[in-house]
Amino acid sequence: MIFLGYKVKFVQNFTDIDDKIINRAKDENTDYSKISERFIDEYIVDSKNLNILPADIYPKATETIEEIICIISELVLNNYAYLAPSGDVYFDTKTFRDYGKLSGQQTEELVFDVRKKISKEKHNSLDFVLWKSSKKDEPKWHSPWGYGRPGWHIECSAMIRKYLGKTIDIHCGGQDLIFPHHENEIAQSECANGICLSNFWLHNGFININNEKMSKSLNNFLTVREVAEKYGYKSIRYLLVSAHYRSPLNLNEETMLQCKNAVARLAEFKSNLEFILKNQVLDNGQIIFDDQNKSKQKFLDFMNDDLNTAGAISVIFEIIRNVNTKITESKQFSENSVLNLINLFDELTSVLGLSFKENKNQISDEIQKLINKREAARKEQNWALADEIREILKNKGVLVEDKISGSKTIIN
Ligand SMILES: [Zn+2]
Incomplete structure (x- = not known):
């Protein structure tokens, strides 16, 4: 979108309170906010290293309570929601005629899905909770x-209205969120606002491990960090863009090695071009690649076709094959044509988040200096300064973990 010149406002939310977080906090005998902060920090580090562009705003549920209460009040006032005897407030799905429109299911089919979760208090089995009355020892x-x-x-629904308005252009999420989460968002927002919530919905497929769904019970659960430590963040990024976002991805040893090889081929191509630029250019040398505009257009056509990233990557490899043939045939190239090709390569790979402009595997001088400075601060027991530097490093995608034996640095 940004590449095409659109002005983008990207909001990504964090659910920083739910049953799982509260239970984990109880287990660890700490505050729920400590648990959610820790996971948010780790998430930010991984997403930076995966080259995911940062959002403009990262709202949290607990920072949006006022707006949440406001939207629930409107729904209750207009009879779209009701207060149950327990003090819980439910959305009345019978009041929203379009319920189920996103998943294209009839309400009878959806009822079947939620049958297990029927509560006596609900008017209809599809009704869902908007406000939960407080239980003992829970944040309230x-x-x-x-x-x-x-x-x-x-x-x-509350965050979207607060930060983006009543109707947004694109709403993203995993396929597992279509029902009930996104159906419920539509119901709440459209009843409160009387207008369409989102013009487009983009739902991504799952990542399977060895063709099996990732799950705690199968014990085949892998974190981004674990995979990155073995294959590098760039290989994961490559895996993600190698297939259409809606298709499921299969992660196993073989596919990860293929991704790692593909990344190495891209890096090698870039360094070959840089070598040629330094050593093999002549004013009247050969044009290294003739089809710049045609290739770029083809790349864009794929991307504009519902983000066909797999097609877009194939264009880059087509360029590589063509140029490699040219390199074996000729030894001298025109400087401008090599420069243009490097620019094109950088431009296209960056769109896919696979930039080869700098070597991220090495800790830069600047980061090393910060790490040293932090170590010194820790030795002097200047915890405030150490924490401050930790925060700066985190924003640069570098996480430092303090162990008794010293600090461990995690970087791409
Ligand atoms: Zn949501």
């Missing part, structure tokens, strides 16, 4: 329905 906020905390679905 004051509301017109007593103390409690928001249900999961409502935070997105």
